Amino acid sequence: MSSPSYELGSIGKKLRKMTLEQFRETCDPAEIIALRDQTTYDDCYAGHNVVLRTLGNPSPRDRVGIVTDLLDHGWEVGRMDLFMLLENKKRDVPVELPLVERLLAGGSDPNYLERRGSRPVMLLLRGWVSDEEAAPILDAILRDGRFEPHQRATDGQSVWRRLHQSRLNRAQSIDAIRAYC
Numbered sequence: 001m002s003s004p005s006y007e008l009g010s011i012g013k014k015l016r017k018m019t020l021e022q023f024r025e026t027c028d029p030a031e032i033i034a035l036r037d038q039t040t041y042d043d044c045y046a047g048h049n050v051v052l053r054t055l056g057n058p059s060p061r062d063r064v065g066i067v068t069d070l071l072d073h074g075w076e077v078g079r080m081d082l083f084m085l086l087e088n089k090k091r092d093v094p095v096e097l098p099l100v101e102r103l104l105a106g107g108s109d110p111n112y113l114e115r116r117g118s119r120p121v122m123l124l125l126r127g128w129v130s131d132e133e134a135a136p137i138l139d140a141i142l143r144d145g146r147f148e149p150h151q152r153a154t155d156g157q158s159v160w161r162r163l164h165q166s167r168l169n170r171a172q173s174i175d176a177i178r179a180y181c
Helices: 004-015 020-026 029-037 050-054 060-072 081-087 093-105 120-124 131-144 159-165 171-180
Strands: none
Touching: 004 029, 004 050, 020 060, 029 060, 050 060, 050 081, 060 093, 081 093, 081 120, 093 131, 120 131, 120 159, 131 171, 159 171
């Protein structure tokens, strides 16, 4: 019999490619959570964090549906879940917004600093969606009240500074963050 950590890793790899329908037909969220409870669990280690792996699913509908099912069955929100959701290039704001709000309410860190120096808002505003499309998610992050736009990344730049130096037209986002400050 393989270890719970190995089994979680294997499940996570499958969930990254699975549709919501396939998940509901073949997986039992309660069993996945029971496996997690048998490990020395670290919410920032993707090796056995099936939510982090699922947030890499290329389909917004599938990743949101699967993660929502896992959260509904008791999986706890992790510090870097918001980061992993926003790292994905395919964005469907109406589908993802309720999950963004749930992750923030559950304690996911809007200032999470990834080892390469990015933060969730930097990922949101890096150019894959327009300011208008990103606005509902940015508004949810700002409403949460924990976002710190002047906190520096590993390169010494803050979200605020990057927005001002960006070649992208982010006037709406700059105005929203300025009003937040």
